Amino acid sequence: MIDDDKQAAAVAAVAEVRDGMLVGLGTGSTAAFAIRALGERVAAGLDVRAVVTSEASGMLARQVGIAVLDFADIAQVDLTIDGADEIDARCFAVKGAGGAMLREKIVAASSARMVVIADGSKRVGRIGAAKLPVELLPFARAYVMRVLSDLGAAPVIRPNYRTDQDNLVADCRFPALEDPHALAAVLAAIPGVLGHGLFLDEVDAAYIASKGVVTRLER
Numbered sequence: 001m002i003d004d005d006k007q008a009a010a011v012a013a014v015a016e017v018r019d020g021m022l023v024g025l026g027t028g029s030t031a032a033f034a035i036r037a038l039g040e041r042v043a044a045g046l047d048v049r050a051v052v053t054s055e056a057s058g059m060l061a062r063q064v065g066i067a068v069l070d071f072a073d074i075a076q077v078d079l080t081i082d083g084a085d086e087i088d089a090r091c092f093a094v095k096g097a098g099g100a101m102l103r104e105k106i107v108a109a110s111s112a113r114m115v116v117i118a119d120g121s122k123r124v125g126r127i128g129a130a131k132l133p134v135e136l137l138p139f140a141r142a143y144v145m146r147v148l149s150d151l152g153a154a155p156v157i158r159p160n161y162r163t164d165q166d167n168l169v170a171d172c173r174f175p176a177l178e179d180p181h182a183l184a185a186v187l188a189a190i191p192g193v194l195g196h197g198l199f200l201d202e203v204d205a206a207y208i209a210s211k212g213v214v215t216r217l218e219r
């Protein structure tokens with residue numbers, strides 16, 4: 001069962017949380033398992049505070065009794081736990097199917113350690129098959145779409161969707177992802193692009209569960 005594996009990976013990552021930590025909470029169905037698992041530890045006496053990467057994760061975290069701080073006031077997070085759409089042995093990840101990659105990238109960058117949690121279907125030899133989401137300013141829509149098309153990204157604006165920042169997402173499919181760092185730099189340099197789902201230097205470790213067995217990758 002995929003949900004059992006998501007939960008097993010989440011519980012393994014949440015075991016890294018210690019008293020006094022400030023924890024970054026990711027977004028998506030796997031991150032939701034981590035939020036619930038952390039809520040159980042808080043109910044059992046663990047003393048932590050959290051920041052969240054989406055409105056949805058904030059709502060769930062508060063529901064399960066986790067103290068949530070405004071990330072605008074936070075410069076350094078101890079440990080962030082988040083899901084991914086793809087993760088490879090280099091701990092390179094593609095994220096953003098849930099549309100939260102911009103906040104996720106910022107919270108990850110502020111974190112002393114970031115761990116990805118996933119069921120085995122997300123583990124790949126090399127990232128590149130999943131859609132790569134790009135967040136863009138609505139004002140820049142036509143221009144950014146032209147530049148992404150010229151890059152061969154075959155971008156499609158996610159229908160009826162706005163991010164928590166009220167921006168658009170273009171889901172991209174690049175024919176090949178031979179040099180992810182070079183692509184990340186190109187995307188980041190496009191005026192009007194606010195973020196993208198390539199996580200190349202942020203992820204320190206990953207817990208990946210398949211058929212109940214959790215494997216840890218460390219970068």
Ligand code: 5RP
Nearest residue numbers: 028029030083095096098100
């Ligand atoms: C949201 C994300 C998610 O972490 C990613 O899409 C994985 O989600 P799920 O655990 O539901 O498969 O990057 O922006």
